[in-house]
Amino acid sequence: MNAIEFILAGMLAAATPFLLAALGELVAERAGVLNLGVEGLMAFGAVLAFIIVYQGGGHLLGFVAAGLGSAVLSLLFAFVTLGFRANQVAAGLAIGILGQGLSALFGKTYESLTVRGLPKLALPGLSELPVVGGLFVRTSSCGFHSPRLSLCGPYLPTPSLASSSAPSARTRRPLTPSAIR
Amino acid sequence: MFQYDAMVPTLIAGTRVNVSFLITLALSVAAWVFMQRSFIGYKLQVGGLAPRAAAYAGFKEGWAIWLSLLIGGFAAGLAGAAEVAGPLGQLQRSVASGYGYAAIIVAYLGGLHPIGIVISALVMAVIYIGGDNAMVSANLPIAAVRVFQGSLLLAYLIAVAFVRYRLEWRRAAHRSPS
Numbered sequence: 001m002n003a004i005e006f007i008l009a010g011m012l013a014a015a016t017p018f019l020l021a022a023l024g025e026l027v028a029e030r031a032g033v034l035n036l037g038v039e040g041l042m043a044f045g046a047v048l049a050f051i052i053v054y055q056g057g058g059h060l061l062g063f064v065a066a067g068l069g070s071a072v073l074s075l076l077f078a079f080v081t082l083g084f085r086a087n088q089v090a091a092g093l094a095i096g097i098l099g100q101g102l103s104a105l106f107g108k109t110y111e112s113l114t115v116r117g118l119p120k121l122a123l124p125g126l127s128e129l130p131v132v133g134g135l136f137v138r139t140s141s142c143g144f145h146s147p148r149l150s151l152c153g154p155y156l157p158t159p160s161l162a163s164s165s166a167p168s169a170r171t172r173r174p175l176t177p178s179a180i181r
Numbered sequence: 182m183f184q185y186d187a188m189v190p191t192l193i194a195g196t197r198v199n200v201s202f203l204i205t206l207a208l209s210v211a212a213w214v215f216m217q218r219s220f221i222g223y224k225l226q227v228g229g230l231a232p233r234a235a236a237y238a239g240f241k242e243g244w245a246i247w248l249s250l251l252i253g254g255f256a257a258g259l260a261g262a263a264e265v266a267g268p269l270g271q272l273q274r275s276v277a278s279g280y281g282y283a284a285i286i287v288a289y290l291g292g293l294h295p296i297g298i299v300i301s302a303l304v305m306a307v308i309y310i311g312g313d314n315a316m317v318s319a320n321l322p323i324a325a326v327r328v329f330q331g332s333l334l335l336a337y338l339i340a341v342a343f344v345r346y347r348l349e350w351r352r353a354a355h356r357s358p359s
Contacts, residue, residue, distance in 0.1 A: 040331075080335055084342035090289040091338050093282050098331025104324030 017042070036092030037077055040099020045070040047103040053115045073099055188266050201263035206299065208256070213295035225249055257281070283309075286334060290341075308333055 021038050028035040035041075045066035052062040077095045080086045191199050216222040228235040228245045236242060260280070265272060287305050291298030312326035 076335070080338055084339045085346065086338035086342055087289045090286045091335065093286050094331050094334035094338065096282070096331075097279075097327055098335065101324050101327025101329075101331055105322065105328055108322060108324060 033078075033081065034088045034092060035074070035077065035095075036089060037073075037095030037099060040096035040103075041070040041073055042099075043103035044073055044099040047107040047110075050110060050115060051106065054110060054113060059118055070099075073102075199263075199267040201259075201267050204259075204263070208259075209295045209299050216295060221248070257284075260284070290337070304337075 021042055024041075025035060025038055048069040049062035049066035052065045053059060057065070073095065076098075077091060080091045080095075081088050188199075216226060224235065224240040225245050225248065227238065228240055228242060232242065235245070264280070283305060287298055287301045290304065291301035308330050312330055315321050315329065316323060316326050
């Protein structure tokens with residue numbers, strides 16, 4: 001395997017987390033929310049998935065738990081920024097710190113353990129191609145689903161008034177600006 | 182490891198407070214004067230608040246971006262130098278990791294005001310020092326300290342909302358707005 005093949009083989013595997021995380025950020029940005037806590041959300045999801053799989057829950061359950069767990073953490077971000085109108089940059093970075101701390105705390109006892117990874121996917125026809133074949137061997141099955149997910153991206157509706165403080169999304173507003181400020 | 186001569190002199194004997202703290206305070210005041218009292222600072226502020234108004238007034242946008250990025254880079258580089266030549270005293274593989282992100286939080290907590298961020302930097306320092314102390318005295322892992330810091334920051338951000346807004350309980354549609 002020469003250098004180009006080696007790089008190509010690692011490319012899809014390395015691109016998968018970027019693609020998935022960027023997909024989540026894309027949805028948030030389209031809705032007018034700047035989420036800087038993606039790093040923490042990813043770390044939290046990774047630790048959740050690892051714990052589930054290590055305890056024998058299976059890969060699918062691990063994926064679902066990781067997504068739901070990070071979504072709950074993301075809900076906290078929404079609670080702070082949308083519910084309390086806190087600054088999105090500061091709250092996002094705080095969520096990032098919190099997520100990384102939570103993942104390190106939960107994952108402490110699982111350090112340097114290994115689990116059975118996702119099965120390597122080798123597509124029958126494509127894997128035998130001369131140069132780009134390696135591109136299709138080393139990726140896990142997760143990598144093949146993420147481009148499909150990202151196809152939905154361009155079709156998301158763009159809000160006409162891209163702002164988190166747009167009041168139309170909420171029927172009841174618990175916080176009303178005081179007369180002074 | 183740095184030579185003793187290469188290090189920033191300590192301000193209070195026996196502590197890690199050094200001259201760079203005074204430099205920082207002086208620079209904060211200088212930044213306030215620059216942003217609030219000088220014409221260049223005024224042009225930068227107008228460019229940030231209302232870019233089209235700045236363009237209409239003939240303030241050059243590219244020049245403002247260059248200047249503000251240069252000042253930002255200058256301050257960040259000074260922060261790194263002060264940390265290495267002050268409390269650390271040596272070059273490590275990772276110097277002050279996570280401080281940049283913390284500094285962004287500090288800037289926003291301080292309301293993007295040169296004097297406000299002095300106060301918010303002290304608040305952030307208390308959170309960091311408290312975390313370190315808890316790690317040593319209560320034998321907590323560093324991860325628990327990070328969790329503590331993150332949740333404390335979130336609680337602080339929520340508390341800021343109560344400063345800026347007044348909470349009103351109202352039954353929808355039954356009472357006429359007072």
